[in-house]
Amino acid sequence: MQFPLALAIIEDQAAIRETLHEYLCAQPEFRCVLISESVEAFLWDLPAAPAPPQLILSDIGLPGLTGIEGIPLIQAQLPDAQVLMLSVYADAERVFEALRAGAVGYLLKNTPLAQLKEHLLQVAAGGSPMSPGVARFVVQAFLGQSPQPAPAGIPLANLLPEEPLTARELEIVRGIEDGLSYKLIAERHYISLDTVRSHIRNVYRKLQVNSKAELMAQTLKRQRG
Amino acid sequence: MQFPLALAIIEDQAAIRETLHEYLCAQPEFRCVLISESVEAFLWDLPAAPAPPQLILSDIGLPGLTGIEGIPLIQAQLPDAQVLMLSVYADAERVFEALRAGAVGYLLKNTPLAQLKEHLLQVAAGGSPMSPGVARFVVQAFLGQSPQPAPAGIPLANLLPEEPLTARELEIVRGIEDGLSYKLIAERHYISLDTVRSHIRNVYRKLQVNSKAELMAQTLKRQRG
């Protein structure tokens, strides 16, 4: 394997895109040949790239075509390129779709930059990096399926707690999962309505959601996955 | 998940065993309850352990019973424990055997200690850590087998509503379970916001709930119970 590896990034959120760009391109192992904010833009700009990308780091949740839908289109243009998915979603369905579509790995967005770099290098070396929580989906599918409720304590927090929820926050989340209103949660724990709000706010930030419904949807997916 | 996690190590090579022991047990997240040099020794000493291990880090190449052969025996004694394999072998056959036997992950012995620690924590959080080169075997096996083996169906029908939901209403409910707002549900089905409201109203009456949260809580309970 020869360095630098030609790298392309597809990510719609400017902040994340810039962070990835700045960090990865500062590494001697990589050379960024194309940075796009959508699959469409990527394909459009591809002919103008200084070199064909060997590695493509792509978001899934993109405007227009999703990252998953983009994989076959990208591979049609770049048969030798390897696509590594980056996503905030940790549900089995999306993981399977991505792998079936031809992705070689699947990382969650809370992966630290340094690990992300390592994973990209491992892709180039023939690996299939996956965030460990993601890997379990694949293992279970591989096993045909035998959903063992593995963790004894069951942290309903989330698969890969970049920022772990505090004990208090977990209690609040349990209240939401029980279908309670903020008012009832407040009464259950003898705290004020605003305090509940405050905790919820922090939970939403940590879990990257912005409504009760999204929070519960995340729990639902995790239980089905 | 509560710390420290009760950890056991099975490794025959004294040097590696001591390295793992010293490093991991120095971490506040872990508490070493049993260090053995073979599966047989592990099982023998298990009753004398200060606490039942929650995580077991086991080598594969052991004298006597191999680590893989040991998994079912260990799980018979510790149904809630999770076994993470550690091996110098990176061949597909052994990986598959280990996973089939019940291992939750498979790491190579060249994994840095810091990463090993992270992987163990991820196991406790429900992950399936695998060294990236190992992961590709599993992905390929996954892709090689039945395209849609068992995505765990949608038993949404088998709730017990005295009044059954119509097809349309079920679609709307699915939208809610995906965490969408009324607006997004309306867009998804090309109907107006008020129509969504109308359907939801009927669903709430039929299922005897009066908020999104209660509806989702009902779904959650049904899936757990």
Added chain:
DNA sequence: GGCGGTATCGCATGAACGTGTGGTTTTGGG
């Protein structure tokens, strides 16, 4: 033709929620 059920849509009002901004008190290390 009339009748019931489903699907569609509109409007209005109060409650619940999400989010921004600011605080204080408590608590567990360094």
Added chain:
DNA sequence: CCCAAAACCACACGTTCATGCGATACCGCC
């Protein structure tokens, strides 16, 4: 002892939701 993190509280504003009251249209069926 001080700092940082967690828990607690408050106010304000806009958005979303829950629910009431309508309405029209299609379809199968007796």
